[in-house]
Amino acid sequence: EAEVAQSPRYKITEKSQAVAFWCDPISGHATLYWYRQILGQGPELLVQFQDESVVDDSQLPKDRFSAERLKGVDSTLKIQPAELGDSAMYLCASSLPGGPIHTQYFGPGTRLTVL
Amino acid sequence: AQSVAQPEDQVNVAEGNPLTVKCTYSVSGNPYLFWYVQYPNRGLQFLLKYITGDNLVKGSYGFEAEFNKSQTSFHLKKPSALVSDSALYFCAVRDIGSSYKLIFGSGTRLLVRP
Numbered sequence: 406e407a408e409v410a411q412s413p414r415y416k417i418t419e420k421s422q423a424v425a426f427w428c429d430p431i432s433g434h435a436t437l438y439w440y441r442q443i444l445g446q447g448p449e450l451l452v453q454f455q456d457e458s459v460v461d462d463s464q465l466p467k468d469r470f471s472a473e474r475l476k477g478v479d480s481t482l483k484i485q486p487a488e489l490g491d492s493a494m495y496l497c498a499s500s501l502p503g504g505p506i507h508t509q510y511f512g513p514g515t516r517l518t519v520l
Numbered sequence: 521a522q523s524v525a526q527p528e529d530q531v532n533v534a535e536g537n538p539l540t541v542k543c544t545y546s547v548s549g550n551p552y553l554f555w556y557v558q559y560p561n562r563g564l565q566f567l568l569k570y571i572t573g574d575n576l577v578k579g580s581y582g583f584e585a586e587f588n589k590s591q592t593s594f595h596l597k598k599p600s601a602l603v604s605d606s607a608l609y610f611c612a613v614r615d616i617g618s619s620y621k622l623i624f625g626s627g628t629r630l631l632v633r634p
Contacts, residue, residue: 409563438621447610447624448564461619496563498622505552505614506571509622511563 407431409512411497417518423485426515430478430499436460438509439472439482442494451495454480455502487519522547524594524611526625533601533632541596541628543611552614553594554622555585557607564610570594581605601632 410429418424430437435456440448451470452462456477465472469488474480484491494516498509523546533539545551552571556564568579575587585596596609608629612622 411563440622445627447612447627448622449624450619450621453619453621461617461621498564505616505620508554508566508569510566511556514561514563516561 409497409499409510411512411515413515414513415516415518417520418487419520420489421486423483424487424517425484426482426495426497426517428480428482428497428512430480430497431510433501434499434510435477435502436500436507437474437480438498438500439480440496440498440511442496442514444493448494448496451482484517487517489519492517492519522613522615522623524553524613524623524625526609526611526628528628529626530629530631533630535603535632535634536600539598539601539605539630539632541609541611541630543594543596543625545592545594545611545613547613547616549616551587551594553585553587554612554614555579555583555594555596556610556612558610558627559607567596567609601630603632603634606630606632 437454439451442448452472453460454474472482494514496514498511500509501507554569555567570587578584611625615621
């Protein structure tokens with residue numbers, strides 16, 4: 406069964422450092438999402454791509470976060486500089502395009518700890 | 521704005537007993553509702569969804585959910601709980617904006633005791 410791949414699974418960094426997370430969606434899924442899940446809460450969308458274009462980045466802190474999906478397949482989420490409040494689980498999901506009926510499938514996530 | 525609420529932080533049930541995890545929703549237009557499960561330090565696993573049609577939706581691992589339009593609820597159920605069902609459960613609704621992002625509830629921790 407196809408899965409969403411993410412790496413690394415765990416990342417520990419010091420504040421002010423740069424970090425990057427990678428996601429490879431299920432083959433054929435044109436829509437890719439990055440969510441952030443703070444401990445004890447539900448995930449919240451950071452950014453959504455349709456192929457290589459950004460559809461929604463309204464909740465992305467653009468002063469320090471950036472995301473790209475250059476060839477419309479895999480994607481990278483970067484934080485520079487990292488702050489203590491960025492400690493969270495970063496989840497990538499993908500789905501078929503075309504509307505709200507399609508299921509989003511999630512990867513295993515990257516657990517970020519900022520010291 | 522679309523939203524879901526999970527009124528219980530935790531649900532405790534004995535193995536073999538039926539379980540219910542509650543979810544209520546508030547939407548403009550047709551609701552597209554989902555249930556996901558999360559095990560410790562793992563991503564979310566899809567259980568089931570309601571798009572249209574039958575109010576009783578069957579999903580993975582023996583779970584089902586009942587869509588009730590008059591009560592605006594979408595409760596997750598299982599006839600006989602297993603200890604391995606212990607996990608964090610999230611109800612979610614699709615946004616109706618351009619992104620169709622998922623809007624999640626706060627989660628309910630299910631503990632099944634042997």
